Amino acid sequence: MTDDHHDHDHTAHGGHAHAPASYGTAFAIGTALNLGFVVVEAVFGFLGNSVALLADAGHNLGDGLGLVMAWGAYVLSRRRPTAAYTFGLGKSSILAALFNALLLLVAVGAIAWEAVQRLIHPEPVVAGIVMAVAAVGILINGATAMLFASGRKGDLNVHAAFMHMLADAGVSAGVVLAGLVISFTGWLWVDPVVSLVVNAVIVFATWGILRQSVTMAVAGVPDSIDLAAVKRHLAEMPGVTDVHDLHIWPLSTTETALSCHLVMPTGHPGDAWLVAAGVELKEHFRIGHPTFQIETDPTHACPFAPDEVV
Numbered sequence: 001m002t003d004d005h006h007d008h009d010h011t012a013h014g015g016h017a018h019a020p021a022s023y024g025t026a027f028a029i030g031t032a033l034n035l036g037f038v039v040v041e042a043v044f045g046f047l048g049n050s051v052a053l054l055a056d057a058g059h060n061l062g063d064g065l066g067l068v069m070a071w072g073a074y075v076l077s078r079r080r081p082t083a084a085y086t087f088g089l090g091k092s093s094i095l096a097a098l099f100n101a102l103l104l105l106v107a108v109g110a111i112a113w114e115a116v117q118r119l120i121h122p123e124p125v126v127a128g129i130v131m132a133v134a135a136v137g138i139l140i141n142g143a144t145a146m147l148f149a150s151g152r153k154g155d156l157n158v159h160a161a162f163m164h165m166l167a168d169a170g171v172s173a174g175v176v177l178a179g180l181v182i183s184f185t186g187w188l189w190v191d192p193v194v195s196l197v198v199n200a201v202i203v204f205a206t207w208g209i210l211r212q213s214v215t216m217a218v219a220g221v222p223d224s225i226d227l228a229a230v231k232r233h234l235a236e237m238p239g240v241t242d243v244h245d246l247h248i249w250p251l252s253t254t255e256t257a258l259s260c261h262l263v264m265p266t267g268h269p270g271d272a273w274l275v276a277a278g279v280e281l282k283e284h285f286r287i288g289h290p291t292f293q294i295e296t297d298p299t300h301a302c303p304f305a306p307d308e309v310v
Helices: 022-048 051-077 092-120 127-147 156-185 190-217 227-235 271-285
Strands: 006-010 242-250 256-263 289-295
Touching: 022 051, 022 127, 022 156, 051 092, 051 156, 051 190, 092 156, 092 190, 127 156, 156 190, 227 242, 227 256, 227 271, 271 289
Parallel strands: 256 289
Antiparallel strands: 006 289, 242 256
């Protein structure tokens, strides 16, 4: 397609990369295990009068709901583009990760409030119940985390699920420790203190996900991509004398798009060059949807050349 003297070309690429189909099963198993355990933990938390156990149940409920949303986003992101949604619904995975993080941070406030109340007015705790239920939680959360372990580096949605489950396993271990200390010492303050530690773990595990998902939601450059390195790579390609109007943004938690203008005074490089350039971007930077606009006259001022122009 020609726009004035510019050529606007897409590299050839065989479809979009999605998380493997096995994650559908992983989300189903993980969701069922966690929501089932939430019921067990809440019941025994009330019976054992343990705010630490109830705090962990609230956290697990948030994670269970988060898994449901992540699962739904995973399904939506695999749908083909339509006339209304030409990029598909991949960004639903970004929104799921964002909602997941916000949901957990809201839960932190409620947990902290209850823990502080228990510090001021300590109440008896049935340590044996607390320890037994939390021990089961270590197994369930640990097993669920392993379902997502292999995909945690390539998908923020899967990474969020993995981190939450791993944090839950650690939190459950802390609850077991609290029950053990209470059974030997009778120190009731240990239970709400563990609840506050639960909060710290949640915030630590969630903050990075919140920051990344907000960046992705507003079309920021994904953390895994160095914009300057991409620009250098493009500028060093044969025939390219200048790169401008460079934009990189996420299409989903697994897919990244790029568009830019390349000044090539020797003329249009041809389709084979464009395909090769796209392959290199995919291999080096995991950018799978590049669009190049070729400019062959360096004396013609492009209105999008200044960095501050969008």
